[in-house]
Amino acid sequence: MTKSNFSESQIVVIKQQFNSIDKDRDGYITESEFLETLKSLNLKPEEYDCQGFFTKADKNKDGKITFSEFLNAYHDLGLGNNHVVTGQSGQKSQKEIDAIFNAFDLDGNGYITEQELGKVLAKQGDAPSREEIKKMMKAADLNG
Numbered sequence: 001m002t003k004s005n006f007s008e009s010q011i012v013v014i015k016q017q018f019n020s021i022d023k024d025r026d027g028y029i030t031e032s033e034f035l036e037t038l039k040s041l042n043l044k045p046e047e048y049d050c051q052g053f054f055t056k057a058d059k060n061k062d063g064k065i066t067f068s069e070f071l072n073a074y075h076d077l078g079l080g081n082n083h084v085v086t087g088q089s090g091q092k093s094q095k096e097i098d099a100i101f102n103a104f105d106l107d108g109n110g111y112i113t114e115q116e117l118g119k120v121l122a123k124q125g126d127a128p129s130r131e132e133i134k135k136m137m138k139a140a141d142l143n144g
Contacts, residue, residue, distance in 0.1 A: 005075070008139035016100050018070050019124065025103070027124035028064035067126045112137075 006014065021029045021037045031054050038045045057065045057073035065073070104112045104120050114133050121128055128136070 006071070008135045011071070012136055012140050014071055014074055015067065015121070015126075018067050019100065019103060020096065022124065025124060027126065028066060029070065030064055067124065 018029065019025075021033055023033045023036060031050060034050055034053070035045045038050075053073070054063075054065065057069050059069050059072070101112070102108075104116055106116045106119065114130075114137055117136060118128070118130075118133050121133075
């Protein structure tokens with residue numbers, strides 16, 4: 001399954017999950033970042049098949065998972081709905097929501113612009129087209 005098989009709002013949610021795991025914001029998830037995320041959620045990494053996840057998700061075998069690989073693995077591993085890679089329920093705390101929002105609100109003015117979204121995604125290794133950014137904004141901006 002590719003990006004085009006997900007709705008724009010699903011892609012936004014999946015990207016937020018990817019970003020919450022990508023601790024150093026380099027646009028890749030490493031196995032250590034994945035393990036760190038599990039531990040930070042008080043989950044036991046030994047109960048998750050981290051190596052299996054990486055084997056299946058890391059298509060180019062470079063030891064890192066890009067957002068595109070993550071997105072494909074998301075479907076291939078049967079994730080979606082209320083199941084997320086981090087083992088969290090679909091609910092995020094207000095602190096997590098604020099942190100995610102602030103990561104995209106580069107100028108700190110309380111709004112995320114198309115330009116800010118594009119810059120953050122590009123920095124993380126995903127360079128969506130202007131049209132894709134517009135679709136993401138439309139899907140995420142509930143009050144217009």
